[in-house]
Amino acid sequence: MAARILDAAEALVVRFGYRRTTVDDVARRAGVGKGTVYLYWPSKLELFGSVLTRESAQMLAEQLAMVKADPGEVRLHRSMRCTFLQIMRRPLSKAFATRDYDVLGELMTASQSGVRFVTGKIETTARYLAVLYKHGLLADDPAADPALLYRLSAAVTGAFLLEGVPGMGDLGLEDKADALATTLRRAFEPAAEPTPRTLRGAASELTELYEQWAVELAKALPGGDT
Amino acid sequence: MAARILDAAEALVVRFGYRRTTVDDVARRAGVGKGTVYLYWPSKLELFGSVLTRESAQMLAEQLAMVKADPGEVRLHRSMRCTFLQIMRRPLSKAFATRDYDVLGELMTASQSGVRFVTGKIETTARYLAVLYKHGLLADDPAADPALLYRLSAAVTGAFLLEGVPGMGDLGLEDKADALATTLRRAFEPAAEPTPRTLRGAASELTELYEQWAVELAKALPGGDT
DNA sequence: GACTGACCAATTTGGTTCTTCAGTCAGCAT
DNA sequence: ATGCTGACTGAAGAACCAAATTGGTCAGTC
Numbered sequence: 433m434a435a436r437i438l439d440a441a442e443a444l445v446v447r448f449g450y451r452r453t454t455v456d457d458v459a460r461r462a463g464v465g466k467g468t469v470y471l472y473w474p475s476k477l478e479l480f481g482s483v484l485t486r487e488s489a490q491m492l493a494e495q496l497a498m499v500k501a502d503p504g505e506v507r508l509h510r511s512m513r514c515t516f517l518q519i520m521r522r523p524l525s526k527a528f529a530t531r532d533y534d535v536l537g538e539l540m541t542a543s544q545s546g547v548r549f550v551t552g553k554i555e556t557t558a559r560y561l562a563v564l565y566k567h568g569l570l571a572d573d574p575a576a577d578p579a580l581l582y583r584l585s586a587a588v589t590g591a592f593l594l595e596g597v598p599g600m601g602d603l604g605l606e607d608k609a610d611a612l613a614t615t616l617r618r619a620f621e622p623a624a625e626p627t628p629r630t631l632r633g634a635a636s637e638l639t640e641l642y643e644q645w646a647v648e649l650a651k652a653l654p655g656g657d658t
Numbered sequence: 659m660a661a662r663i664l665d666a667a668e669a670l671v672v673r674f675g676y677r678r679t680t681v682d683d684v685a686r687r688a689g690v691g692k693g694t695v696y697l698y699w700p701s702k703l704e705l706f707g708s709v710l711t712r713e714s715a716q717m718l719a720e721q722l723a724m725v726k727a728d729p730g731e732v733r734l735h736r737s738m739r740c741t742f743l744q745i746m747r748r749p750l751s752k753a754f755a756t757r758d759y760d761v762l763g764e765l766m767t768a769s770q771s772g773v774r775f776v777t778g779k780i781e782t783t784a785r786y787l788a789v790l791y792k793h794g795l796l797a798d799d800p801a802a803d804p805a806l807l808y809r810l811s812a813a814v815t816g817a818f819l820l821e822g823v824p825g826m827g828d829l830g831l832e833d834k835a836d837a838l839a840t841t842l843r844r845a846f847e848p849a850a851e852p853t854p855r856t857l858r859g860a861a862s863e864l865t866e867l868y869e870q871w872a873v874e875l876a877k878a879l880p881g882g883d884t
Numbered sequence: 885g886a887c888t889g890a891c892c893a894a895t896t897t898g899g900t901t902c903t904t905c906a907g908t909c910a911g912c913a914t
Numbered sequence: 915a916t917g918c919t920g921a922c923t924g925a926a927g928a929a930c931c932a933a934a935t936t937g938g939t940c941a942g943t944c
Contacts, residue, residue, distance in 0.1 A: 454905060456920095465919035467908080476906065571844075582820070582829055583837040587845075589823075590816025594808070597815075603808055611809040618797075619813075619845040680936060691888040693939080702937065 434472050434654040437462045442483045446523045450480060450537040472654040480539050482653055487525050488553070489649040491518045496642045503635035507569055507626070509617035513609045516591060520605055529592040556645055557581070563641065567634040571622050580620075587615055660698050660880040663688045668709045672749045676706060676763040698880040706765050708879055713751050714779070715875040717744045722868045729861035733795055733852065735843035739835045742817060746831055755818040782871055783807070789867065793860035797848050806846075813841055 440461035444453040455476050459466040473479040498505045498514060505511060519525040527535035558581055564570040574580045591612040603611070666687035670679040681702050685692040699705040724731045724740060731737060745751040753761035784807055790796040800806045817838040829837070 455907085456905075459919095466906090467919050468917085470907065471918075474907095579829060579833055579837045582834065583841050586816035586820050586834075586837065587813055587841055588816065589820050590812035590814065593819045594812050594815050603805060607805055608808065608812075611805045611812065615809050615813055615841075615845045619841045623849075681938085682936075685888095692937090693888055694886085696938065697887075700938095 433464070433468075437464065437469055437472065437479070438483055438486055438653075441479055442487075442524065445480060445483065445535070449535045450539045455479070477539065477542050483524065484528065484539075485649055485652050487522060489646060489653070491515070491522075491525070492642060492646050492649065494518060496639065496646070499635050499639060499642070503628070503631040506564070506631060506634045506638050507617075508564060508620055509613040512588060512616055513613040516588075516609045516612055517605065519592070520595070520609075526595075530595045531593065532596075554581070554585070556641075557584070559641060560638065563634060563637050567626075567630055567637070569621060569626055569630070569634055571620055584616075584620060587619060588612070659690070659694075663690065663695055663698065663705070664709055664712055664879075667705055668713075668750065671706060671709065671761070675761045676765045681705070703765065703768050709750065710754065710765075711875055711878050713748060715872060715879070717741070717748075717751070718868060718872050718875065720744060722865065722872070725861050725865060725868070729854070729857040732790070732857060732860045732864050733843075734790060734846055735839040738814060738842055739839040742814075742835045742838055743831065745818070746821070746835075752821075756821045757819065758822075780807070780811070782867075783810070785867060786864065789860060789863050793852075793856055793863075795847060795852055795856070795860055797846055810842075810846060813845060814838070 437458060441453070441458045444457055444461060455469055456466050458479070459469050462469075469479060473482065495505075495511070495514065495518075505514065519529050524535075526532070528540070531540065533540060558574065561570060561574040561580065561584070565573055565575075572580055591608060663684060667679070667684045670683055670687060681695055682692050684705070685695050688695075695705065699708065721731075721737070721740065721744075731740065745755050750761075752758070754766070757766065759766060784800065787796060787800040787806070787810070791799055791801075798806055817834060
């Protein structure tokens with residue numbers, strides 16, 4: 433039930449944007465009464481926050497599968513390359529990452545959902561970086577260098593926000609992802625290639641971290657849906 | 659006279675933003691009639707475009723002075739560090755770089771001024787990069803790698819646009835500039851330190867490029883002012 | 885001949901009414 | 915009871931229009 437409502441909300445917000453999507457529309461499309469929506473979420477904002485949360489849970493699951501298939505995927509530049517492509521291919525996440533106010537409206541600025549979603553992401557990124565460093569996959573110690581997280585955020589943010597600028601974007605999406613990967617590998621990773629053993633070690637530890645995070649995300653959603 | 663009008667326009671736009679600043683206000687503050695403004699500029703948009711152009715001319719002059727004082731300043735990470743600080747310390751340029759729509763309004767999106775200003779900057783950056791590469795100060799050949807300019811834009815853009823995001827900005831301005839410099843040095847420059855001789859060579863060539871550009875910017879301004 | 889400010893068309897603003905929508909809750913169906 | 919619904923309400927927003935501003939012009943002044 434909750435999942436059906438989320439499906440409806442997602443489809444509508446992608447098509448019409450947050451502001452122009454009414455709770456009534458969502459309920460009708462899901463084939464339930466409006467009151468039912470409020471049985472699961474306290475407000476419109478939190479409903480759409482859940483849509484975002486579900487998207488990020490789906491992306492996390494993809495990421496997890498890729499790491500399991502190839503431990504090399506844990507490396508910062510590989511992981512971020514993949515994340516970049518995932519986000520850019522999902523209209524909602526792309527709207528969020530590129531700060532598309534027309535689509536997300538207040539959902540972007542509201543202190544709930546939107547921002548909490550990002551701060552959660554940042555916090556987990558910090559833990560991810562700590563693990564990478566422990567396994568020698570990061571050039572600098574994130575614990576010793578408070579600016580590291582800022583540097584990484586800036587480097588990644590640029591790739592997303594340059595998207596909205598015309599004239600600069602005549603590269604394919606894959607090319608842009610490669611560009612981001614190159615920058616990250618050189619700016620944040622050690623010069624030497626890691627051994628397969630190292631990668632497996634980091635992968636197993638990160639798998640656990642990801643799975644914990646997946647559980648946390650699932651807990652934030654009403655019902656036990658995908 | 660043109661300079662006095664530009665001074666007035668600059669002061670007012672910093673304080674009230676483009677939309678809330680009227681041409682009448684500017685004229686009155688400059689102590690001239692409104693018609694006089696239209697003797698120098700064909701429209702409000704171009705008047706404020708000139709304000710932006712003058713700012714960038716001033717920054718270019720500063721940059722030039724620094725390169726003359728220390729040829730090491732031509733290195734990409736040093737140059738961009740300095741540019742970052744210059745822009746962030748000037749309210750107008752900062753508003754432009756951080757896409758502050760409240761201050762710049764249509765001045766940002768209009769096909770004149772704003773955008774032409776940026777495309778000019780990008781074009782010159784391409785020439786700047788070619789010179790750096792020729793002198794061995796850049797890891798990759800910008801002519802052979804069309805994504806290089808994109809990579810650089812993304813890396814720099816991130817530093818500027820992260821500014822508007824709360825929670826991430828608890829570093830000092832200098833720290834952020836250092837962070838940008840670190841990322842750029844590692845991601846775009848050769849690992850080896852350049853020799854003083856190399857730097858002097860690049861500096862003299864770039865000085866010429868900068869001076870050419872300064873002339874071009876001055877030509878775009880009415881009158882022969884600062 | 886350099887400069888001005890009253891003037892005009894076009895946009896913006898302020899105020900008012902009418903509509904829509906987020907959120908609630910009494911009641912229906914099962 | 916229990917799970918769900920959709921009519922209801924106040925508040926926010928759209929639509930409308932008259933009045934005020936403002937970008938740009940040009941006949942006239944110094």
